[in-house]
Amino acid sequence: MTAHAALDEFAFLSDDARDQGAAVPSVRRERLELDGDRSLSALLFGGGRPDAVFVHGAGLNAHTWDRTIIDLAAPALAVDLPGxxxxxxxxxxxxxxxxxxxAVIRAIEHWAEAPVTLVGHSLGGLTAIHVAALRAELVAHLVLVDVLPGIGGSGRSALAPFYERLEFGSVEEVLDHAVAFGLGGERDKARRGVILNTRTRDDGVVEWKHHMARILSESAPDSRPLDIDDDRDARALDSLTIPVTLVAGSRGLLSAERIRAFASARPDHDAIVLDAPHNVQETSHLDLARAVRASLSGRN
Known part of the structure; x- marks a missing residue:
C-alpha cells in the first residue's frame, strides 16, 4: 500500500502558515520501533527536544495538529497513535x-523533554489521562480537547455509519462522502484532511490510512474495537494531582453540565469553551495554542 503519488505530506504547511500570519515551522517525520515488529510514527516540529506533546483522536493523525502547532510557535511532538x-x-x-x-509513554521517553504538557483530543485525550496516571513524572500539565471519560462510545457510534464505505475510486469520491456526512467543514477545507488521511493502493483504490475505519465498519472482517472502560478512565482522571485544562467545543461532544461539573471538581481544573465543533484543533487552533502556551509558561 502506498501514499498518494507525488504527495509531500508537508505541502500544506506553507499555506497554513500564510493564512495564520505565522512562520513555517521546521518539521520532520520520525519512527520508533516497538515490540512485536510494530512501529510508532510521529512528527517533530522545531529544534531541540519538545516539552509539548500532542495526541490525536480516533480516525485522525498527527497532521490534525498542524495549525495549532504553527500558532504555538514552539518545539512540539505530534504522535500518530497505533493504527x-x-x-x-x-x-x-x-x-x-x-x-x-x-506507545505514547515510549514516544515521550524517546523524543520529548519530560515533564511535558500533554495535549489529547478525543481518544487521544483518554489516552493522555492514562499516560499521566501511569507515569506521573512524565506529565506536568494535561490538556483535554473536547473529551472527558464517558463519551468514548458517543464518538464511536457517530463514526460507524461513515465507515460503511471503505473503498473509493478517487480522492474526489472520498471528499463527496465526507461532505455528505458533514465532516471536515467546507469542501476546500475538507480536502486537506482527506488527502492526509487516505492512501492510494497499487490497484488505484483510495482507502483510509487508519485501522479504525475497518474495525468500525460492519463491511470489513477485522476484529471489532474493544469497549472503552468509562469507569477506569474516570478513576485514572480522578487520581491525577497535576493541573488539568479542558478545552471544549461549544458544538462538540460535551454538554454544558459536564463541563461545569469538571470545572468545579478541583480548584486546579480549568475549563475553556470555544466556538468550535468536536475537532477544536482544526477550527479554533489559535485559542487552543494560547491555552497550551499558558500551560508551558506557567511552569517555566
Whole structure:
C-alpha cells in the first residue's frame, strides 16, 4: 500500500502558515520501533527536544495538529497513535486508551523533554489521562480537547455509519462522502484532511490510512474495537494531582453540565469553551495554542 503519488505530506504547511500570519515551522517525520515488529510514527516540529506533546483522536493523525502547532510557535511532538497515520496497525485491534498509553509513554521517553504538557483530543485525550496516571513524572500539565471519560462510545457510534464505505475510486469520491456526512467543514477545507488521511493502493483504490475505519465498519472482517472502560478512565482522571485544562467545543461532544461539573471538581481544573465543533484543533487552533502556551509558561 502506498501514499498518494507525488504527495509531500508537508505541502500544506506553507499555506497554513500564510493564512495564520505565522512562520513555517521546521518539521520532520520520525519512527520508533516497538515490540512485536510494530512501529510508532510521529512528527517533530522545531529544534531541540519538545516539552509539548500532542495526541490525536480516533480516525485522525498527527497532521490534525498542524495549525495549532504553527500558532504555538514552539518545539512540539505530534504522535500518530497505533493504527493511525504512519504507525503500525495492531492485529488484535486493541486501541483502548490504556493500550495506546503504552506507545505514547515510549514516544515521550524517546523524543520529548519530560515533564511535558500533554495535549489529547478525543481518544487521544483518554489516552493522555492514562499516560499521566501511569507515569506521573512524565506529565506536568494535561490538556483535554473536547473529551472527558464517558463519551468514548458517543464518538464511536457517530463514526460507524461513515465507515460503511471503505473503498473509493478517487480522492474526489472520498471528499463527496465526507461532505455528505458533514465532516471536515467546507469542501476546500475538507480536502486537506482527506488527502492526509487516505492512501492510494497499487490497484488505484483510495482507502483510509487508519485501522479504525475497518474495525468500525460492519463491511470489513477485522476484529471489532474493544469497549472503552468509562469507569477506569474516570478513576485514572480522578487520581491525577497535576493541573488539568479542558478545552471544549461549544458544538462538540460535551454538554454544558459536564463541563461545569469538571470545572468545579478541583480548584486546579480549568475549563475553556470555544466556538468550535468536536475537532477544536482544526477550527479554533489559535485559542487552543494560547491555552497550551499558558500551560508551558506557567511552569517555566
Amino acid at each position: 493511525h497515520g504512519d504507525s503500525s496497525w495492531r492485529e488484535d485491534a486493541d486501541y483502548s486508551p490504556e493500550r495506546n498509553a503504552e
